[in-house]
Amino acid sequence: MSSFTDTVIGAAGAKGIDNTAGWKRLRNRRVVRRAVIGLILPVMLVFTWWLASSRGWLPEQILPSPAYVYATAVEMIASGEIFYHAGMSLRRVVYGFMFGAIAGLSLGVAMGLSRTVDDYVRPIFLAFAQIPTLGWIPLLMLIFGIGETLKIIVIAKGALVPMTMNTAAGIRSVPANYVEVGRALRFSRLQTLRLIVLPGAAPSIFTGVRYGLTHSWTALVGVELLASSEGLGYLLVWGRQMFWLDVVIVAMIVIGIVGFLMDKGLDVAETYFQRWKRSEGEA
């Protein structure tokens, strides 16, 4: 009955008072308890999985046993195979994302700063952006073949759209009086851009980076599923074709872990680049 409000009050309490040692210990204990409770379901899932495969409820091709998947994972790590494929995928994402992000940042800055550029570019850009990245792949395959160029372009396109839109929106939303301060200080155009406009737009640009990287990663899996002979997406297709579900599951887990790590990396980068914001809040 009261569990609804407890959650909210509990959360607010933990946030408000945590400077005494007693509270800290209590909070640590709470963190441990949360972690243990959070592990119950995964453990149960693995147990059911193990039960289902060891009792033969489902055939091996449909559901290999957890032990078998684990053995495959260990083998793929030992032989370095998984690092080879993950490395290929990561390299593609890094290149593609870099090109896409740089292009998107430049386009977004141009659109954000100049009404004229925005008027010219926005309609056609939005029209192209309507088509999902996945939709472009077959068309680009006909033009560029199935080599690395195709992959880089598709991944870059994934990053380009959110980067452009968020950069432009961020720059537009920089308050006019900030820019006026710059004018009062007789900043040059470059100084205004570097010291006022870009920092002001930074939160929005970071949203763009985050979405861009997520889209790039999705695009990578898509393009590797359709056309590749190495990489994590290829492992998925190959495992699927051979009915090696253990390989498929290992590849899925690695894709999840890499996605998770990229997300966490962005969190760290974001707090680092926006540390001025935090200190301003605390002062």
Added chain:
Amino acid sequence: MTVLSALQTPRAVKIRRGLTLPVLLLIFWEVSSRTGLVDARFLPSLEDVFLTAKRELVDNNLFGELTASLLRNIAGFVIGSAIGIVFATLLALSRAADALVTPTFNGFKQISLLAWIPLISIWFGFGEQAKIVFVAIAAFIPVVLNTYEGMRNVPRDLIEVGHALKFTNVQRVTRIFLPAAMPSIATGVHLGLIYSWLATVGAEYFLAVGPGVGGLIIAGRERFDMALVMVGVIILGLVGFLLNRLAAAGEAYLLRWRVTAH
């Protein structure tokens, strides 16, 4: 107002500027395909694309393909977002469910959407069922994330009002939590609609059995029929655009009370 001054209004200028690049692009396209500047296999003439569209529309049942795609899109979207709203409501309102399930959900969420396809195809085959499951997963994730977020951010005084009025648990959900979280839920559903269209295309690419626009594009690629691929890609864009508009309109309609509140 003379014609000349009518062309100078900010709106007219904006339209003129917006049309410049598309028109230039079309002219460049037409000229280069007519003069053989670019290989016609890579860039078929506009006429070619138009004729292909007409052929598909009249002779080859393009509408049937489109209907098939839209139906599985809607089926997956409705299933995924309905389960998503219920699931997220449970997680947000029950402490026990939250502690038990949310970490696992966050783990699964990390797996890129398309990476589910091989597993789904082994478990559900290549038919309609597999595609709808995949589209449902695509809609499910953003709906859960946003609904959860919205329910968690319901202002405390609203919850206390519920306390004071001695609402039952059901009343709290329907009278306080759902309406208060509605903007967030609407965002989630909107995103879900966009993701589910993406997933429909993906499902049709990779589970290429049966009719659908995605299958059409893949067929066009296999036959090296650029005009057909272009027709398919344009349809993808148009449908995506219309779905987006529809979702925005629905969102505005559902949240119309918010305007008066301010």
